[in-house]
Amino acid sequence: MATPNRSRHRSRLGLWSSLAGGVVLLAAAAGWWLGQHQQRQSGSQAPTGQLAAEASRLRLRLDRQQASPAEQQRLLELLIGLNRKDQAIALLEPLADREPERWSLRLLLAELRRDQRDPVGAERELRMILSRKPDQVEALQLMTLLKLEQGHGGEAEAEVSKAYQSASTAERKPEAIGLGLLLAELQQRRGQNRQAQATYSQLASRFPDDRRPLLGLALLHHQLGQTQAAQEALAAARQRSPDPARADPVLDNLAASWGMEPLRAPSPGRTPPKPQAQAPTGHRVP
Numbered sequence: 001m002a003t004p005n006r007s008r009h010r011s012r013l014g015l016w017s018s019l020a021g022g023v024v025l026l027a028a029a030a031g032w033w034l035g036q037h038q039q040r041q042s043g044s045q046a047p048t049g050q051l052a053a054e055a056s057r058l059r060l061r062l063d064r065q066q067a068s069p070a071e072q073q074r075l076l077e078l079l080i081g082l083n084r085k086d087q088a089i090a091l092l093e094p095l096a097d098r099e100p101e102r103w104s105l106r107l108l109l110a111e112l113r114r115d116q117r118d119p120v121g122a123e124r125e126l127r128m129i130l131s132r133k134p135d136q137v138e139a140l141q142l143m144t145l146l147k148l149e150q151g152h153g154g155e156a157e158a159e160v161s162k163a164y165q166s167a168s169t170a171e172r173k174p175e176a177i178g179l180g181l182l183l184a185e186l187q188q189r190r191g192q193n194r195q196a197q198a199t200y201s202q203l204a205s206r207f208p209d210d211r212r213p214l215l216g217l218a219l220l221h222h223q224l225g226q227t228q229a230a231q232e233a234l235a236a237a238r239q240r241s242p243d244p245a246r247a248d249p250v251l252d253n254l255a256a257s258w259g260m261e262p263l264r265a266p267s268p269g270r271t272p273p274k275p276q277a278q279a280p281t282g283h284r285v286p
Helices: 004-021 035-044 047-061 067-081 086-098 102-114 117-130 137-149 153-167 177-189 193-208 211-221 228-237 249-257
Strands: none
Touching: 004 102, 047 067, 047 086, 067 086, 102 137, 117 137, 137 153, 137 177, 153 177, 177 193, 177 211, 193 211, 211 228, 228 249
């Protein structure tokens, strides 16, 4: 029962998974709750009439205060799947108010408000999340998207940069890597390729066991037409795999999608080349 509206949601969510993780093929970012349940819904083969009847039955149980938490969540999924966004918002608001620690509910509410062309309401919901946890990566992702859509990319970058710097203190928080990747991708999308390259390089140095910064750097080089630098970054990323000697379908498929010779496990004793900084051309990422 997939609809163009739901397909647009999935496309948008895929974009911001890329923004958090550097490369779409990695699926590196934490998943959006909305995207997860929409994928479940899109796989359903039940007729729309049957789903509408189920929604009506659950709505009646909710009105009688008989609906369990699982039934409330199912009703929410059905309302979104049936494109009844206003009803979904009305159901979500009291749930999010009662359980403020479940930031995913508030995040879903913000996404629904944005989808209903209510950016002010969406930002209000996100501010409620960020007031409790300023370094919540998923909330900052959606806030960044809202700011970019309104032509306030500079504000978005300042806010993400502040959160990243705060999380990168001596007692480094686990959110730092996600925030840094978000900052680098935001810089890249704003055409600040040198800054993005510097951020990716800094992340690669600060997090020597995480290959995502090198994959983000490879993506940047590839989009700038710097094929050799992109391949070198992918080779360096391979060395951060649990077993560099084994074939890596993710890296091989990524290289193949770029028209490169798929990377193979390096021969024994061979040190992979380090990614070299090249002068970006300065054009914007599509």
